[in-house]
Amino acid sequence: MRHRAMLLAAALAVAMPPTMADSGPAAKATERQRFLAAEAAARSEAGPRWRVLAEGLEGYALYPYLEFAALTRDLRSAPRGEVEAFLARDPDSLLATRLRARWLTLMAERRDWPAFLAAWRAVDDVALRCAHFAASVATGHDEGLEGTALALWNHAKPLPKDCSGLDEWLARRRALDAAQIWARIELAASAGEAALVRSLAARLPGEERIDAERIAFVVGDPAAGLERAQSWPDRPRLRAAIVAAIARLARRDVALAAQRWARVAPRFQFTDAERGEAIGAIAFQHAVRYEDAADVWFAELPAGTGPANAREWRLRSAIARSRFGEARIAFENLDEAQQRDPRLRWAAARAAELAGDQAFADALIEGLAGESNLFGFLAADRLDRPYVLCPEPMPGTAVRSEVDRLPGLVRAFELRAIGRDADARREWDHELPRLDREHRAAAVARALEAGWLDRGPLTLLRADETRFYELRFPIGFRREVLAAAERGKLDPAFVLALIRSESAWNVHARSSADARGLMQLLPSTAAAVAKREGLPWRGTADLEQPALNIRLGTRYLAERRDRYDGRLWLAAAAYNAGSAPVERWLAARPHLPPDLWSETVTFRETREYIARVMAFSVIYDWLLGRGITRVSTRMGLWPAERDAGVATVCPAPVAQATNPSIPRRSV
Numbered sequence: 001m002r003h004r005a006m007l008l009a010a011a012l013a014v015a016m017p018p019t020m021a022d023s024g025p026a027a028k029a030t031e032r033q034r035f036l037a038a039e040a041a042a043r044s045e046a047g048p049r050w051r052v053l054a055e056g057l058e059g060y061a062l063y064p065y066l067e068f069a070a071l072t073r074d075l076r077s078a079p080r081g082e083v084e085a086f087l088a089r090d091p092d093s094l095l096a097t098r099l100r101a102r103w104l105t106l107m108a109e110r111r112d113w114p115a116f117l118a119a120w121r122a123v124d125d126v127a128l129r130c131a132h133f134a135a136s137v138a139t140g141h142d143e144g145l146e147g148t149a150l151a152l153w154n155h156a157k158p159l160p161k162d163c164s165g166l167d168e169w170l171a172r173r174r175a176l177d178a179a180q181i182w183a184r185i186e187l188a189a190s191a192g193e194a195a196l197v198r199s200l201a202a203r204l205p206g207e208e209r210i211d212a213e214r215i216a217f218v219v220g221d222p223a224a225g226l227e228r229a230q231s232w233p234d235r236p237r238l239r240a241a242i243v244a245a246i247a248r249l250a251r252r253d254v255a256l257a258a259q260r261w262a263r264v265a266p267r268f269q270f271t272d273a274e275r276g277e278a279i280g281a282i283a284f285q286h287a288v289r290y291e292d293a294a295d296v297w298f299a300e301l302p303a304g305t306g307p308a309n310a311r312e313w314r315l316r317s318a319i320a321r322s323r324f325g326e327a328r329i330a331f332e333n334l335d336e337a338q339q340r341d342p343r344l345r346w347a348a349a350r351a352a353e354l355a356g357d358q359a360f361a362d363a364l365i366e367g368l369a370g371e372s373n374l375f376g377f378l379a380a381d382r383l384d385r386p387y388v389l390c391p392e393p394m395p396g397t398a399v400r401s402e403v404d405r406l407p408g409l410v411r412a413f414e415l416r417a418i419g420r421d422a423d424a425r426r427e428w429d430h431e432l433p434r435l436d437r438e439h440r441a442a443a444v445a446r447a448l449e450a451g452w453l454d455r456g457p458l459t460l461l462r463a464d465e466t467r468f469y470e471l472r473f474p475i476g477f478r479r480e481v482l483a484a485a486e487r488g489k490l491d492p493a494f495v496l497a498l499i500r501s502e503s504a505w506n507v508h509a510r511s512s513a514d515a516r517g518l519m520q521l522l523p524s525t526a527a528a529v530a531k532r533e534g535l536p537w538r539g540t541a542d543l544e545q546p547a548l549n550i551r552l553g554t555r556y557l558a559e560r561r562d563r564y565d566g567r568l569w570l571a572a573a574a575y576n577a578g579s580a581p582v583e584r585w586l587a588a589r590p591h592l593p594p595d596l597w598s599e600t601v602t603f604r605e606t607r608e609y610i611a612r613v614m615a616f617s618v619i620y621d622w623l624l625g626r627g628i629t630r631v632s633t634r635m636g637l638w639p640a641e642r643d644a645g646v647a648t649v650c651p652a653p654v655a656q657a658t659n660p661s662i663p664r665r666s667v
Contacts, residue, residue, distance in 0.1 A: 007596045035062055038394050042069035046077075061407070061414045065423075068095045072571060075102055080115065087119060094408065094430040098482020103132030104128050108162060113138045114506055126155065129174045130163035138170060146175050155185050156191035178204060182237070185212055189241065192248075194220030215241040219313035222249040226260040234268045243274050247281035247307075254285035258297075287450060288602060289311035290320055290588060304333060312338060319351050320600040322588055328360060343611065346375035370651065372467075372587045374615035374631060378595060379647070381632040389622060390650035394468045403442040406431060413450060421508065423451075432459055444471045451476075453505035476505045478517075480553060481545045481554075488558035494568060494634070497616030498575065507546055517543040519553025526552050530557075569594050569610055569635050573601060576609040622648060 035057060043052035054066050056400050067086055071078045076606065078315045083103055087096050100119055107116040108131035116135045121320050129152055136142045153176075170176045181203055188196040194216045201212030214232060218225025222245040229245075232238050244265055250257035261278055261486065270278070283297035284307065306314075316329035331339065331348035338344055349364035368379035380387050397600065403409060408431030416423035428447075432440055436464050440459060447455035455496070457470040466472070474497060475481075485492040502520040503509035510516050514523065519528075523540040529552045530537035544551050557575055564570035564582075589597055598610045621628040633643040650663050 010441065031057065031060055035060060035066070036418065038066050039069050042066050043073055044508060046074070061410045062418075064090070064095050064411075065095070068099060071099060072102060074243050075106055084119070087603070090407070092122070092434075093412075097430070100127065101128065108134070111138075125159040126152075126157075127162065130160045130166070133166060133169075134162045134236070137165065142169070146170070150175060150180070154180065154187065156184075156187040156196075157193060158196055158305050176203075178208060182208075182212075185215065186240075189215055189219050192219060211235060211237055212499050214238060218242065218245045218474070219366035222246075223253075223256060223260065224643050226264060228265055230267055239268055239270055239274055242268070243270075243278045246278040249616055250281045250285045250538065254282060257285075258282050258293075270307050272302035275300075276302050277307060280306030280310030284310040284313050287317040290317065290600075290602070295321075298330075301333075303326075308335065308338060311335070312344065315344060315347060315351075316600050319347060319592070322354075322591060324351040324355035325357075326503065328355070328357060341609075342373050342375035343599065346378060347596065349379075350441055350593070350596055374611045377618055377631045378637075380638070381630050386647040386649045387618065387628065388651065389469070389619075389648040390467055391469045392441070395445050399438050399442045400445060403435075403439055403446060406435075406443075408444070411442055413446070413452075416452060428455065428459075437462070437464055441468050441471060445470070448474055454503070454509075457500060457504035457593075458506075469619055470623065473500060473616065473623060474505055475620070475623060477546045477550060482552045484554040485647060488554045490554055490558055490561070491568070491617070491629070491634075493617045493626075493629070494613070494622075495557065496620040497613045498557065498572065499550075499553075499613045500620075507549075508544055516540065517549035517553075518546055519549055519557075521549065521556065522554055525556060529556050547567055567594070569598055569614070572610050572613045573598070573606055577601075577603055578608045581606075598635075 032139055034053065038050045038053035038057065041053055050066060050070055054063070057063055057066070063255075064086075067082075071083055071086060075083075083099065087103070088099055090096055091100075100121060101123065102114055103119055104123075105128065107113075107119065110269035113135035116131065117139060120132055120135075133145070133149060133152060136145055144317075149170055152163065153170060159166065164587040167176075170664060181200055185197050185200050188200065197212060197216035197219055201209050201216060203209075204212055214225075214229070215237065218229060218241050226242065226245050226249065229238070229242050232242075246261050247258050249260065261282065265275070265278075279297055279300050283294055283301065286297060287310070288294075294313075294317050298317065301310070301314075311330070311334050314333065315327055318324070318326040318330050327348055328351070331344065331351075334344065345364045345368055349361045349368070350362070352358070353637075354359035359399060365379045365382055368376050369383050369385055370376065371379075372388050372390070377387050391543065409426050412424045412427035412431065415427060428443075432443060435443065444456045444459055447453075453474045453476040456468070456474055460466070460468050460472050473496075476499075481499070482494055484490075485495045499505065499518050503516075503518050504580070505518065507518060509518070509520060511520060515521060516523065521543055523543065526543055526549075527537050529535075533555055534554070535548070535551065536542075543552075560574045561568065562578070563579065564574065570582060572588075573585075585597070585601055589600055599607060601607045601610070614634055617634060618628055618631060628648065629643045630638075630643050630646050632638050633640050
C-alpha cells in the first residue's frame with residue numbers, strides 16, 4: 001500500500017495544468033480541433049509545421065501524443081536527444097513505454113548498445129531481454145549476470161537471435177548442467193516444441209541424450225511415438241513423456257489414445273499419479289461427450305488422482321447419467337480448491353438430495369447459503385433465507401478529486417471524448433493496475449459519470465472489489481432497455497443481466513464470431529430479426545447503435561424464451577450457444593432438474609453464462625429497486641406463485657467463502 005501511495009503521489013506531482021477547457025465548451029471544441037490538425041501533420045510530414053499548429057496547446061492533456069506522433073513517424077531519423085527527453089519526462093507513462101519499446105528495438109538492430117542500455121527498463125518481451133543480455137556482454141557489463149541469463153535461457157520456446165551467444169556465455173561460466181538442460185527440455189516438451197527438445201538433447205551424454213531424443217519424437221508425433229515407446233526402458237522421464245503424449249493424443253483421437261495406453265501400460269511401472277493423469281485424460285474426453293466409456297475409465301482411476309478437469313467431469317458425468325450416489329464419491333475425489341468451488345458444492349449437494357443423502361446435502365447447502373453468487377442464492381432459497389448482499393459504498397469526493405488529476409486518466413477521458421476509444425482503453429489499462437482499491441473504484445465512478453459503462457465490469461475484477469455492485473453493474477440506456485423489455489414482456493433485470501454478460505456494456509464490443517454491440521448479435525441474426533420486426537436495417541454498422549441493438553436483441557431473446565415455453569435458463573443457453581446444441585442437451589438429459597441440467601451443459605462457456613445471467617439478474621433486481629425475484633423461480637425450481645420475493649442482508653462481519661466442513665463416510 002505504501003508503494004502504491006508513492007506511485008499515486010508521483011503521478012499527481014506531474015499532473016497536467018489547466019487547459020482551455022476552463023474557458024467553456026466552445027474553447028474545448030476548438031482546442032480538440034487544433035489538436036487533431038496538429039496530430040495529422042505530425043503523423044504525415046517531417047518538419048516543424050505541427051509545432052506551429054500546436055502553438056498554445058502545450059498544456060492540453062493530449063499534447064504528448066503530438067510529440068509521440070512526430071517522433072514515431074520516422075523513428076530512424078528522429079533526433080536522439082528528443083527521444084531521450086521524451087522518455088525521461090514521464091518515464092512510466094503509456095506513451096513513454098510504447099516509445100521505449102520501439103527505440104530499444106531500433107537500438108538493438110543498430111547494435112548501438114550504449115544507447116540501448118541508457119534507455120533500458122525491465123520488460124517482459126523476450127526479444128528485448130535477449131538484446132539487453134547482448135548489450136550487457138558487448139559493453140562489459142555482464143558481471144553477476146548469471147542468474148538473469150539462466151532465467152532467460154530457461155524458456156519453453158526457441159530464443160531470438162540476440163540470445164544466440166547465451167549458450168556459449170553460460171557454458172564458459174559452467175553455469176549449465178544436465179539438470180538445467182532437463183528442466184528446459186520439460187518446458188519445451190510441455191509446449192510441444194519437439195525441435196527444441198531435439199537440439200537440447202544433443203548437449204546431453206549417452207543414455208540421457210537417447211532418452212531426450214525419444215521424448216522429442218513422442219512430442220512431435222504422439223501416436224507413432226507411443227507405438228515406439230513399447231520398447232523403451234522404464235525410466236521416470238520417459239514415463240512422464242508417455243503420460244503427456246496420451247493426454248495430447250486423447251484431445252485429438254480419444255479411441256486411439258485408449259488403444260495406445262492399453263499397449264503401453266503393462267510395460268511400465270507407472271505410479272498411481274502417472275496412471276491417474278493418463279487414465280483421467282482419456283476419461284475426460286469421453287465424459288465431455290457423455291459417452292458410456294467414461295464410466296469404465298473413471299472406474300480405473302486410482303483414488304485421489306487424475307487431472308483437475310477429469311475429476312470435475314466425473315461429478316458431472318455421474319449427475320448426467322442420474323447416478324447420484326456416485327456423485328458424492330466424485331466430489332470427495334476433488335482436490336481442496338475444487339471442493340471450495342460453489343458450483344461444484346451445489347451440484348454435489350443436489351445430487352446428494354436426489355440420492356437420499358440429506359445430511360451430506362444439508363452440510364453443503366448450509367455452507368453455501370451465505371455466499372453472494374448463484375449457488376449461494378439457490379442455497380438461501382432452499383433454506384428460505386434472505387440473500388447476502390454487502391455492497392461497498394461509492395468512493396468519496398477526496399479520492400475522486402485525486403483521480404481527476406492523474407495524467408493517465410485525464411488523457412484516457414480526453415481520448416474517449418474525441419472518439420479515440422482504443423487509445424483511451426490503452427491509457428486506462430496502463431494506469432489502473434498501479435492504483436489501490438479505493439482509487440480504482442473512484443476511477444470507475446468517474447467513468448460511469450462520463451458514460452463509459454464498460455470500465456466497471458472490465459476493471460473491478462479483484463477479489464476485494466466484487467462488492468462494488470453499483471460500479472460493476474451499470475444500468476446503461478435505461479429507458480431503451482425498460483421499453484424493449486416491456487414490449488417483449490421480458491423481465492427487465494434478466495435483460496440487463498444478459499447485456500452485462502454479453503458485452504459488459506461496451507457498445508462497440510465484437511466477438512471472434514463477429515457478434516456485435518451491446519447484445520452481441522450476429523449480423524445475419526440481426527438482419528433476420530429486423531425483417532420480422534419491420535425495422536430499418538442498413539447493415540452491420542447498425543449494431544453499434546444502442547437503441548437498435550437493444551430492440552433487436554430483446555426481440556431475439558423473447559423468441560428464445562417463447563421457443564422454450566418461458567424457461568429462462570434454456571433461453572439464456574440458446575442465446576449463448578444456439579438452439580441446436582440446447583436441443584441436443586435436452587434430448588440427452590430431459591430428466592434432470594434445471595440447475596443440474598445447466599451444470600451438465602457440454603460447453604463451459606454456456607454453463608458459466610447461465611450462472612452469470614441468473615446471478616446478475618439478482619443484482620439488477622436490487623439495483624432497480626423493484627423487489628428481488630428468487631433465482632429458484634427464474635430457474636424453474638419452484639412455481640412463480642410460491643415466490644413472495646426475497647430480502648437482502650449483510651451480516652457483520654461480512655461472510656467470506658471458506659472451505660466447507662464436509663461430512664465424510666465413516667470407515
